[in-house]
Amino acid sequence: MPTMRAALLAMKPYTPGVLIPGKIKLASNENPLGPSPLAMKAYADTITRLHQYPDAGITHLRDALSTHFNLPANHFSIGNGLDEVLVTIAAAFIETGSKVIVGKHTFSEYRFASNLLGAEVIAVPMPNLLFDVDAILSAVDKNTSAIFLCSPNNPTGSLVPRKDLERLLTKVPQSTLVVIDAAYSEFVDDPEELGYPFEKQLLARFSNVLLLHTFSKIYGLAGLRIGYAMGEPKLIEALERARSPFNVNLAAQEAGVAALGDFEFVQRSKQNNHDQKLVLYKAFTALGLEYLPTQSNFICIETHRDAMAVFRAISDGGVTIRPLVSFGLNTSIRVSIGTPEQNQVFLKALEKALQVVPVIV
Ligand SMILES: Cc1ncc(COP(=O)(O)O)c(C=O)c1O
Numbered sequence: 001m002p003t004m005r006a007a008l009l010a011m012k013p014y015t016p017g018v019l020i021p022g023k024i025k026l027a028s029n030e031n032p033l034g035p036s037p038l039a040m041k042a043y044a045d046t047i048t049r050l051h052q053y054p055d056a057g058i059t060h061l062r063d064a065l066s067t068h069f070n071l072p073a074n075h076f077s078i079g080n081g082l083d084e085v086l087v088t089i090a091a092a093f094i095e096t097g098s099k100v101i102v103g104k105h106t107f108s109e110y111r112f113a114s115n116l117l118g119a120e121v122i123a124v125p126m127p128n129l130l131f132d133v134d135a136i137l138s139a140v141d142k143n144t145s146a147i148f149l150c151s152p153n154n155p156t157g158s159l160v161p162r163k164d165l166e167r168l169l170t171k172v173p174q175s176t177l178v179v180i181d182a183a184y185s186e187f188v189d190d191p192e193e194l195g196y197p198f199e200k201q202l203l204a205r206f207s208n209v210l211l212l213h214t215f216s217k218i219y220g221l222a223g224l225r226i227g228y229a230m231g232e233p234k235l236i237e238a239l240e241r242a243r244s245p246f247n248v249n250l251a252a253q254e255a256g257v258a259a260l261g262d263f264e265f266v267q268r269s270k271q272n273n274h275d276q277k278l279v280l281y282k283a284f285t286a287l288g289l290e291y292l293p294t295q296s297n298f299i300c301i302e303t304h305r306d307a308m309a310v311f312r313a314i315s316d317g318g319v320t321i322r323p324l325v326s327f328g329l330n331t332s333i334r335v336s337i338g339t340p341e342q343n344q345v346f347l348k349a350l351e352k353a354l355q356v357v358p359v360i361v
Pocket of ligand 1: 028029080081082083084107150153154181183213214215216222225226227
C-alpha cells in the first residue's frame with residue numbers, strides 16, 4: 001500500500017467557521033451584506049458558457065487588477081482563494097527542510113502550506129498579541145525561506161505598524177520571502193498604514209515581498225474563491241509556473257472583474273463595518289468585556305471563560321462565532337461584524353452566555 005508522506009502526519013486539519021442552518025453566521029469574517037450586486041450579475045451572465053474552459057491566463061481579471069492598482073499585469077498571480085495562493089507560494093518558494101516563520105496567534109494556513117512542502121515552522125511568540133519584529137528577526141537564519149505576516153491579523157484585527165514592517169523588510173535577507181497577508185486591508189481605518197499607495201511603495205522598494213488580497217471579504221465572494229498575490233514580476237513568474245492552469249473558474253473570473261468595479265458596494269460594506277464596530281465596542285464596554293480594537297471586519301474578545309462553552313451558549317442564542325482555541329487562545333472568541341440586526345441578536349446571545357458560562361479564576 002502506498003504510504004502517506006511523513007510531512008502530512010504532523011498536519012492538523014483546518015478548523016472552519018460553523019454554519020448551522022437557521023442560525024446567523026458570524027464565524028468566518030464574510031461580508032454580511034451579501035455578494036457584490038455587480039458580481040452577481042456577471043456571474044449569472046456566464047451560465048451559457050460553462051461548457052468552455054476558463055481563460056488559463058486569467059487575463060481579464062489580471063488586467064482589471066492592473067488598472068485597479070495602476071501596476072503592470074505581470075505583478076499579479078490569481079488563485080482559487082488565498083488558501084490556494086498560499087499553497088502555490090509554498091510550492092514555488094519553500095524548500096523541504098527549510099525554516100518558515102509565522103506568528104503564534106495567526107491564520108493557520110501559513111503553517112498548513114509550509115508543512116505540506118515539508119518545511120519546519122517556527123511560531124514566534126506575540127507579546128500582547130502583536131507581531132514582534134525583533135523576535136522575528138532573531139529567528140531568521142540562512143535556512144529561512146519565508147516569513148508570513150498577517151496585517152490586519154486574523155484573529156486579533158491588529159495591524160503590523162508601517163514602521164515595524166519597514167524595519168523588518170530593511171533587515172531581512174533579500175533571499176527570504178516576506179509574505180504580507182492583507183486579506184482585510186480594505187477595512188483599515190488609516191490608509192497611510194496599509195493599502196494603496198503604501199503597498200505599491202513597498203513593492204517598489206523590496207523585491208522579496210508578496211502582498212496578498214482576496215475577494216472573499218470586502219467584495220462578498222467567499223463562495224467563489226478568488227485571491228491574488230501582488231509582487232515583483234520575477235516572484236509572480238514563479239507563482240505562475242507553480243499554479244495549475246484552470247485554477248480560477250470562469251464565473252469567478254468574470255464576477256471578480258465586476259466586483260472590482262462595484263465601488264458603491266465596497267463603500268457600503270466599509271460604512272456598515274465602521275458604524276457597527278462602534279456599536280459593538282460600546283456594547284462590550286457596557287458588558288465589562290475586554291476586546292481588541294480592530295482594523296478589520298471582526299473583533300477579538302477576551303471572555304475569561306472557556307471559549308468552547310461560550311461558543312455553545314452563543315450558538316444556543318442563534319449565532320455562530322469563532323472560539324479561538326485553534327488559534328492558541330483558549331478564553332477568547334472572535335465575532336465577525338454583521339448587519340445592525342445580526343449584531344443585536346449576537347449581543348443578546350452574548351449577554352446570556354456571559355451569565356451562564358462561569359468565569360475561570
Ligand atoms: C488572513 C486570512 N488570509 C486568507 C484567508 C483565506 O482567504 P480566501 O477566502 O481568499 O481563501 C482568510 C480567510 O478567512 C484569512 O483570514
